[in-house]
Amino acid sequence: MSRVNGPVDVVIVGGGVMGSAAAWRLAARGRRVTLLEQFERGHHRGASHGSSRIYRQAYDGQFHTALAARALPLWRQLEETTGTRLLDLTGAVDHGLPDAVHAKARSLTELGIDHTLLTPDQAEQRWPGIRFDTTVLFHPDAGRLHADRAVAALQQAAADAGAEVRHTSGVRLIRETTGGVEVVLDDTVIYARHVVVAAGAWTRTLLDAADLTARPVLPPLRTTQEQPAHFVPVSDADWPSFVHHRGAQLTGEGIYGLGSIDGIKIGEHGTGPQVDPDTRSFVADPGGVERLVEYARTWLPGVDADSARVDTCLYTTTPDSNFVVDRTGTVTVAAGFSGHGFKFGPAIGELVADLADGIATAPEPFRFGSRQQVGVS
Ligand SMILES: Cc1cc2nc3c(=O)[nH]c(=O)nc-3n(C[C@H](O)[C@H](O)[C@H](O)COP(=O)(O)OP(=O)(O)OC[C@H]3O[C@@H](n4cnc5c(N)ncnc54)[C@H](O)[C@@H]3O)c2cc1C
Incomplete structure (x- = not known):
């Protein structure tokens, strides 16, 4: 040595x-x-890895909202330093369970971050690719990072x-x-x-x-293999980043999603099997894929629900x-x-x-x- x-x-x-x-x-x-x-x-x-991650500031409580806001000028500085486009501000939408949506609106209000509450009809006119559930929160300083x-x-x-x-x-x-x-x-x-x-x-x-x-x-750190899927869009409608909180009309898992250069990506948050990072299979669970296809069929009129392409990725999660x-x-x-x-x-x-x-x-x-x-x- x-x-x-x-x-x-x-x-x-x-x-x-x-x-x-x-x-x-x-x-x-x-x-x-x-x-x-x-x-x-x-x-x-x-x-x-991959082509996209959600950048959003709407969190429960000021701590994470303020931290996300702090990251924005640093992402811009990195873009300038390297001459690379990394962050597209498409805006982000939370919808579904009113308590979850209003908690995020409160954090944005407390920190003076621009946002609007919309009805599902108003939101569907603006983003026709998505069917909206109950209560909709939009904040414009959010969007998509290119991860790779x-x-x-x-x-x-x-x-x-x-x-x-x-x-x-x-x-x-x-x-x-x-x-x-x-x-x-x-x-x-x-x-x-x-x-x-x-x-x-x-x-x-x-x-x-x-x-x-x-x-x-x-x-405790729990490692799971997660499996987002990309779907082919059926029109050139705009896509915000979105989180659909379960509990209003959505009875299954909460779903996040966004438009990316690889298609419309959606995923469940942290539902994958526990794995060892050195021996995991990289093979998606068919039941989980079927749930995403069913979600796309029901809630995303703007995608071809039969076009799912699945990837795997690791979460390392703490208890809180x-x-x-x-x-x-x-x-x-x-x-x-x-x-x-x-x-x-x-x-x-x-x-x-x-x-x-x-x-x-x-x-x-x-x-x-x-x-x-x-x-x-
Ligand atoms: C499917 C999916 C969707 C996600 N969506 C979002 C989203 O929309 N928005 C968001 O904010 N976040 C999202 N995340 C979470 C986010 O991607 C992760 O929190 C983040 O990438 C974690 O980065 P990390 O550097 O901690 O881990 P990693 O990217 O895993 O990096 C750790 C690195 O350490 C290396 N390493 C380990 N051991 C050693 C060693 N002994 N010697 C040398 N190198 C070593 C590994 O090879 C690895 O490259 C998502 C995650 C997944 C999986």
């Missing part, structure tokens, strides 16, 4: 959206950063700011040493003052094996769906993004950078420790 030349300030483990965002924000501050990803560039084995391009742009911006970005570089062990940590790869040991673990579904295994005096206490972004000793952890983290990417990167620099403490909802099952969205 050989040791790399000189120590770095921060090694980041995990080249998904969170590790890449942390690499960008730390490198932009002038820190010497190495980002390590176990798989090849653009791989499809984690949580951050966003991860590539974050890594490019990190590299342009001086970070070393390495793929096919799996970390085998993290161990504490005098004044820092050693990050052990197959053929190299990297010495760093601090390590950030943003390893998605692999986070617990890596931290359980780590040799550290101050050990992070993680909440709040993220884990906290620091102890020489380790900062960014994990447990519970199927709704992408939109916050650069804001989480900024928080990780503050934690690694020792200039902030974790906000209460993101702290280590066990969690109650309450849900946030």
Whole structure:
């Protein structure tokens, strides 16, 4: 084994959206950063691949709404820095259970974020591809992020700011040493003052094996294989991002969706089977696909319901769906993004950078420790 030349300030483990965002924000501050990803560039084995993710600010409570709002100028800054279009503001719609819709409207009102309540008829005139349920909330500063391009742009911006970005570089062990940590790869040991673990579904295994005096206490992290489907649109109508909250006319699972370059994407939130990220099948559950087809047939007149094309992706979920972004000793952890983290990417990167620099403490909802099952969205 050989040791790399000189120590770095921060090694980041995990080249998904969170590790890449942390690499960008730390490198932009002038820190010497190495980002390590176990798989090849653009791989499809984690949580951050594909052509689309919803960007929205409508959450229950001000904390997540404010965090999403904070991410918006950072996404725009990333677009400018890299010359890449990443975020299309198509607007977003919540509909269905009135309590769920009004709770989100309240957060937007409290933070002065533009929004409108519509009747289903008004909404159907505006977005004829969707049949709306009961109560409709629209907010315009929302839409669609291009996920693959966003991860590539974050890594490019990190590299342009001086970070070393390495793929096919799996970390085998993290161990504490005098004044820092050693990050052990197959053929190299990297010495760093601090390590950030943003390893998605692999986070617990890596931290359980780590040799550290101050050990992070993680909440339970549940990894599931989820399966969104894309449908072919039947017209060129506009599509907002949307969440259909169950409980009014919708009796099954809540559904999210959006228009993307791959078609109209819809999915259930966190209903997939629990899996091991290294041995999962990548095969979609036929019952779940049938539910999405049935949903499209009933609620999406703007798609060909017989055209479903299914992909798989990982959720790593905490009991209360709040993220884990906290620091102890020489380790900062960014994990447990519970199927709704992408939109916050650069804001989480900024928080990780503050934690690694020792200039902030974790906000209460993101702290280590066990969690109650309450849900946030
Ligand atoms: C189907 C689906 C739809 C979603 N829709 C939305 C949405 O609309 N809006 C939204 O905001 N969010 C959405 N999300 C959630 C969002 O995509 C995730 O929260 C986010 O991508 C999590 O990123 P991550 O960096 O934590 O994890 P990952 O992308 O999994 O990255 C972790 C990385 O760490 C690497 N790694 C692990 N162990 C090691 C090691 N030992 N050495 C080196 N590298 C290692 C892995 O290979 C992986 O690349 C969705 C997720 C899914 C699955």
